Amino acid sequence: MKRQTAKHLHRKIFTFWILCWSICLIALTTSAVAASDPLPSWNDGPTKQAIIEFVKAVTDKSSPRYVAPQDRTATFDNDGTMWVSHPVYTEFVFALDRLRALAPKHPEWQTEMPFKKVLSGGIKAMAELSDEEWGHIYGATHSDMTIATFLKIAREWLATAKHPRYHQLYTDLIYLPMLEAMRYLRANGFTTYIVTGGGQEFVRAYAKRFYGVPPEQVVGSSLDTKYEYRDGQPSLWRLPRVFFIDDHSGKAIGINLFIGKRPHIAFGNSSGDREMLEWTTGGEGARLGLLVLHDDPKREYAYGPAGGLPDTTVGTFPPSLMDEAKKRHWVIISMKKDWKKIFDWE
């Protein structure tokens, strides 16, 4: 009886032992696969393959497409490429909140355009602003303070404001697959730049913490700045005048101005990124252009109107851009098909 119990116990311990080892082995195998996959949030397929093959060629010294580490430059558009930009650009929501906060001190805005229509129409009115109107709103909400104060205000807003659909912080609406692509490129010697039509300082307010991109690697639109002494201290004061618009051809110009190197890989999502991709892929050797297509109404949004998607005033992807993409062999990233997971919290 005693012997049998002992035998039974031994068998139980042995079974438990085997089970433990099996679990360990499965866990090890899974993590090894994950470690060998630099883009785990991307579905396997030609898009993911194109990125991996590009990186392999660029880093392989025996490849004719090899690029020296100091020349490995990657540029990323921000709105709609790195994070959600619908129903309207995040910075537009920030401007609207600032406008509402400043309105009591500006009774003239109740009758003056475009302030009047934005204060009454909210986000919907913001999405329909012309470039000139946005310039007025931008000047009124982003200037008349030091750079340091602006960064503080932007950071405070980003730490609390939430997206109307997802009810998440805007920095929680950064696309995980794009973060993975950025980190993968950096791990392979690339310097990764944000090249945004949005405000350079607005993106600088969060880029280091959330993208791992330091201030000197954020290229964007900017206001005129005035250097002056205030309270005995030198200060940089933001003026309500546009200095540089880093959009459309401004992106190619801005890349040369700030970086002075032609990118080898560029990511965008709309007609504002056309010239950046042209400039990138027009260079010799290994070059890759990619465009995110917002075709996932369930998990994110669907707009275009390339591929029959509804048109938009916020980050349009017209059929002509799709035609050019095909002609120049740019890679289309389908959110729906190529991204296994869109957000980290999913």
Add this chain to the structure above:
Amino acid sequence: MKRQTAKHLHRKIFTFWILCWSICLIALTTSAVAASDPLPSWNDGPTKQAIIEFVKAVTDKSSPRYVAPQDRTATFDNDGTMWVSHPVYTEFVFALDRLRALAPKHPEWQTEMPFKKVLSGGIKAMAELSDEEWGHIYGATHSDMTIATFLKIAREWLATAKHPRYHQLYTDLIYLPMLEAMRYLRANGFTTYIVTGGGQEFVRAYAKRFYGVPPEQVVGSSLDTKYEYRDGQPSLWRLPRVFFIDDHSGKAIGINLFIGKRPHIAFGNSSGDREMLEWTTGGEGARLGLLVLHDDPKREYAYGPAGGLPDTTVGTFPPSLMDEAKKRHWVIISMKKDWKKIFDWE
């Protein structure tokens, strides 16, 4: 007799042996001292000490003046700080040579100002140009071509043009002590930027090779650029219109625009660097401002007029700047006293 000869020979060999060892020992000691001295071309004294103490404090984790590596930013003016700028800025000589080369195609320059006076007056006339006149010369000699073509022309010129006094290439007139300071800072985790009133692309043409400073770390003055297709290829075309002047307050503004970080150490030599040093040393924690004083007429030039030196239109160091330097504890680098060696070929 034989024994004596042998003894004599032994003594000779022994003496030779001792001599060899002594030479070896001296060589070893000298190289050990050199290796432990990060600034061998600087004379020992308070200036060299200030730089070394600053670097020690910034890199010492236990120091209250410690700065994290990603924030270690150093900015260097170019003309008169990194290389010779007398009798006139190098880029002015380049512009003059370009003007002379282009003159046959521009008969109108024979009567039109300021072209007429520069073509007849040469370097002396260049040194006396007003900012507006220089703008005209700059536009006529630096534009109407792609960025790539400009870089090629600048590099070709720098490879052959020689300084009228030294009869050396301009890149051989880079100050060795400043190169040492730059390398010393980089070896201690600093990112080193050129912040120049001169043309950004002109400095980019040689900065990587001669300073070890890549294009994205050259902040300078720039022309408007146009993005367009030429011969079926996207190109960046330089227009004869000034876009940004990176001088005086423009240096503080340019530092924020391009770098987005406040420098911890800045080197300059003239009134055009005043605001850069104010902005740098106005920050909290470890900050150091330094100004090169050209007080060595024998090895280089003597101009100021701080300290009773003759005045100049090329890189002036007025008494008011010296007063401010004293008030703000900026360090004055005396070429005569602080630099053991000025040029590598000396």
